[in-house]
Amino acid sequence: MKGDMNRMVKFGVILGAICLTATLVLAATYEFTKPKIDAQLKTEEQTALKEIMPEADSFIEDSLGKIDYFKALKGKDLVGYCIKVTGTGYNGYIRIIAGIDTAGVIKGVKVLEHYETPGLGARIDEIKTGEKEPHFLRQFTGKPAKEIFVKENIDAITGATISSAAVTNAIRDTVSEFLSKIKK
């Protein structure tokens, strides 16, 4: 009995030591790569903004309560808003930027980051060969942000209802909240 006990403790200690070393190594790598990754995300965000709102020439970052958004300006005129939306998908969060004009109609949607299943949920930002923009996200363009619903005016991706609904609901809820707040 005592021998078993000792052995168990020994196993635990060895496994623990290996895990501790791994943690330290990963923490160091994370700290080292974090500024680079953040900078990459910033550039990606800027490119996404320009794609969603091609007519705007400058974007000013702002926040309203918990919602982060960008004011899209052309010269000094406000042409719309780009709102950062985070949805909860099948495998984790989905980071989206949704662009709306001043009347609340969607101008464009872009998925920045997601962890959905390859081949199923990952098709939310799949671009079919020969096309320029993702077929799923294209559906949002031109629809009032408050009135988008999966299976009503948004076709879900086959086999990926959760991911499709996650994107749609997140955009609708966040943008509706944003619009009701900005009007006050």
Added chain:
Amino acid sequence: MKLLGEFIKGLWRENPTFRIVLGLCPTLAVSTSVVNGIGMGVAATFVLVGSNIFVSLIRNIVPDKVRIPCFIVVIATFVTIADLFMKAYTPTLSRSLGMFVPLIVVNCIVLGRAEAFSSKEPPLKCIFDALGMGLGFTWALMLISAIREISGNGTIMGIYVSKSFEPPLFMILAPGALLTIGLLIGAINYFTAKRNR
């Protein structure tokens, strides 16, 4: 000479994709373009070399009964390092490989080498074994993805080869992967059998 043998065997005789037929999940999934194939191959080679060295170094202190969790921790560490570095320095590649970089953790080539080779052999030999296996995996991926990219998309490394035909889309979809790998393994088996006769 012995070390060179450990390196060479992964390229052909014990090629992980064509001969041992391991790691098919990432092979099927990422071989849609040559760039993806090379990226995946290089990332997997990095993980193989790193984890093989460490598994070999700790092989005498790790008790047999907890060896698998220990190996997996080592492998997962290297995969995360590779993933973070790819995110920081090659964001486009990291985006197109997506979930498959973190999934190298469960790539059976990596755990297979840890279990079958580096848990029994000294580090130097393991480096050569890992390099051979990694390069074997990489060239297999390159071959499969080149066939699929040319036939399914009409391009190689993103450059148009010919616009004279409408490429059959199914070649870069899942069926194309299964067909290509199946036919390649079949052809390799046929010629090996013929030569041995």
